[in-house]
Amino acid sequence: MSAGNTQAFGAVIEVVQTYFDGLHHSDTRRLRRVFHPMAQYVCVTDGSLLHRDMETYFDVVDHRPSPASRGEARRDEIVSIEFAGPVTARVNLRCSIGSRDFIDFLTLIFIDDRWQVISKVFHYTETEA
Numbered sequence: 001m002s003a004g005n006t007q008a009f010g011a012v013i014e015v016v017q018t019y020f021d022g023l024h025h026s027d028t029r030r031l032r033r034v035f036h037p038m039a040q041y042v043c044v045t046d047g048s049l050l051h052r053d054m055e056t057y058f059d060v061v062d063h064r065p066s067p068a069s070r071g072e073a074r075r076d077e078i079v080s081i082e083f084a085g086p087v088t089a090r091v092n093l094r095c096s097i098g099s100r101d102f103i104d105f106l107t108l109i110f111i112d113d114r115w116q117v118i119s120k121v122f123h124y125t126e127t128e129a
Contacts, residue, residue, distance in 0.1 A: 026066035028058040036116040100124040
Protein backbone atom coordinates (compact mmCIF):
# COMPACT_ATOMS: atom_id res chain seq x y z
CA MET A 1 0.00 0.00 0.00
CA SER A 2 1.47 3.34 -0.99
CA ALA A 3 1.74 6.29 1.39
CA GLY A 4 -1.21 7.99 -0.36
CA ASN A 5 -3.35 4.89 -0.03
CA THR A 6 -2.37 4.48 3.61
CA GLN A 7 -3.28 8.11 4.28
CA ALA A 8 -6.65 7.76 2.52
CA PHE A 9 -7.38 4.52 4.38
CA GLY A 10 -6.65 6.18 7.73
CA ALA A 11 -8.75 9.23 6.84
CA VAL A 12 -11.74 7.04 5.91
CA ILE A 13 -11.40 5.15 9.20
CA GLU A 14 -11.47 8.49 11.05
CA VAL A 15 -14.67 9.48 9.24
CA VAL A 16 -16.31 6.17 10.14
CA GLN A 17 -15.24 6.46 13.80
CA THR A 18 -16.79 9.94 13.93
CA TYR A 19 -19.93 8.45 12.34
CA PHE A 20 -20.05 5.72 15.03
CA ASP A 21 -19.54 8.34 17.77
CA GLY A 22 -22.28 10.53 16.29
CA LEU A 23 -24.73 7.61 16.22
CA HIS A 24 -23.90 6.44 19.74
CA HIS A 25 -24.34 9.92 21.19
CA SER A 26 -27.12 11.08 18.79
CA ASP A 27 -24.79 13.97 18.03
CA THR A 28 -25.66 15.64 14.74
CA ARG A 29 -22.71 18.03 15.07
CA ARG A 30 -20.45 15.01 14.60
CA LEU A 31 -22.67 13.55 11.88
CA ARG A 32 -22.68 16.84 9.97
CA ARG A 33 -18.87 16.61 9.84
CA VAL A 34 -19.01 13.26 8.04
CA PHE A 35 -22.04 13.60 5.73
CA HIS A 36 -21.96 15.73 2.61
CA PRO A 37 -24.97 18.10 2.70
CA MET A 38 -26.41 16.41 -0.41
CA ALA A 39 -25.94 12.86 0.91
CA GLN A 40 -28.69 10.29 0.49
CA TYR A 41 -30.14 8.09 3.27
CA VAL A 42 -31.89 4.99 1.91
CA CYS A 43 -33.44 1.80 3.30
CA VAL A 44 -35.99 -0.73 2.02
CA THR A 45 -35.94 -3.23 4.92
CA ASP A 46 -39.72 -3.23 5.33
CA GLY A 47 -40.33 -3.46 1.56
CA SER A 48 -41.00 0.21 0.96
CA LEU A 49 -38.50 2.91 0.09
CA LEU A 50 -37.34 5.07 2.96
CA HIS A 51 -35.40 8.01 1.52
CA ARG A 52 -34.33 11.01 3.56
CA ASP A 53 -32.28 14.08 2.89
CA MET A 54 -29.74 15.04 5.51
CA GLU A 55 -31.82 17.69 7.27
CA THR A 56 -34.68 15.22 7.73
CA TYR A 57 -32.29 12.54 8.98
CA PHE A 58 -30.56 14.92 11.39
CA ASP A 59 -33.94 16.00 12.78
CA VAL A 60 -34.75 12.35 13.56
CA VAL A 61 -31.39 11.89 15.30
CA ASP A 62 -31.84 15.12 17.28
CA HIS A 63 -35.17 13.87 18.65
CA ARG A 64 -34.21 10.39 19.77
CA PRO A 65 -32.54 9.42 23.03
CA SER A 66 -28.96 8.46 22.37
CA PRO A 67 -27.79 4.89 22.90
CA ALA A 68 -25.16 6.36 25.27
CA SER A 69 -27.84 8.03 27.41
CA ARG A 70 -29.68 4.69 27.65
CA GLY A 71 -26.51 2.96 28.81
CA GLU A 72 -26.23 0.79 25.69
CA ALA A 73 -22.88 -0.83 25.08
CA ARG A 74 -21.31 0.18 21.80
CA ARG A 75 -21.54 -2.50 19.17
CA ASP A 76 -20.00 -1.20 15.97
CA GLU A 77 -17.35 -2.43 13.58
CA ILE A 78 -15.89 -1.75 10.19
CA VAL A 79 -16.26 -4.90 8.10
CA SER A 80 -14.45 -3.69 4.98
CA ILE A 81 -13.19 -0.64 3.13
CA GLU A 82 -12.84 -0.61 -0.66
CA PHE A 83 -11.46 2.12 -2.89
CA ALA A 84 -12.80 2.58 -6.42
CA GLY A 85 -10.11 5.17 -7.05
CA PRO A 86 -8.30 7.98 -5.24
CA VAL A 87 -11.51 9.93 -4.48
CA THR A 88 -14.18 7.23 -4.02
CA ALA A 89 -14.54 4.61 -1.29
CA ARG A 90 -17.15 2.27 0.10
CA VAL A 91 -17.34 1.10 3.70
CA ASN A 92 -19.32 -1.92 4.85
CA LEU A 93 -20.04 -1.70 8.56
CA ARG A 94 -22.19 -3.10 11.33
CA CYS A 95 -23.66 -1.32 14.30
CA SER A 96 -26.53 -1.66 16.72
CA ILE A 97 -28.95 0.88 18.14
CA GLY A 98 -31.62 -0.25 20.55
CA SER A 99 -33.21 -3.45 19.31
CA ARG A 100 -31.89 -3.09 15.76
CA ASP A 101 -28.74 -4.48 14.20
CA PHE A 102 -27.70 -2.51 11.12
CA ILE A 103 -25.58 -3.29 8.10
CA ASP A 104 -24.62 -0.03 6.44
CA PHE A 105 -22.98 0.61 3.10
CA LEU A 106 -21.45 4.08 3.21
CA THR A 107 -20.13 5.56 -0.02
CA LEU A 108 -17.56 8.27 0.53
CA ILE A 109 -16.09 10.85 -1.81
CA PHE A 110 -13.04 13.02 -1.36
CA ILE A 111 -14.22 16.56 -2.04
CA ASP A 112 -13.39 19.95 -0.52
CA ASP A 113 -10.13 18.47 0.84
CA ARG A 114 -11.80 15.79 2.97
CA TRP A 115 -13.62 12.48 2.86
CA GLN A 116 -17.42 12.77 3.17
CA VAL A 117 -20.28 10.27 3.13
CA ILE A 118 -22.40 10.85 0.01
CA SER A 119 -24.75 7.90 0.54
CA LYS A 120 -25.89 5.65 3.34
CA VAL A 121 -27.79 2.56 2.23
CA PHE A 122 -28.64 0.14 4.98
CA HIS A 123 -30.60 -2.88 6.16
CA TYR A 124 -31.58 -3.74 9.71
CA THR A 125 -32.91 -6.68 11.66
CA GLU A 126 -34.79 -6.62 14.94
CA THR A 127 -33.00 -8.40 17.76
CA GLU A 128 -34.51 -10.43 20.54
CA ALA A 129 -34.76 -8.50 23.81
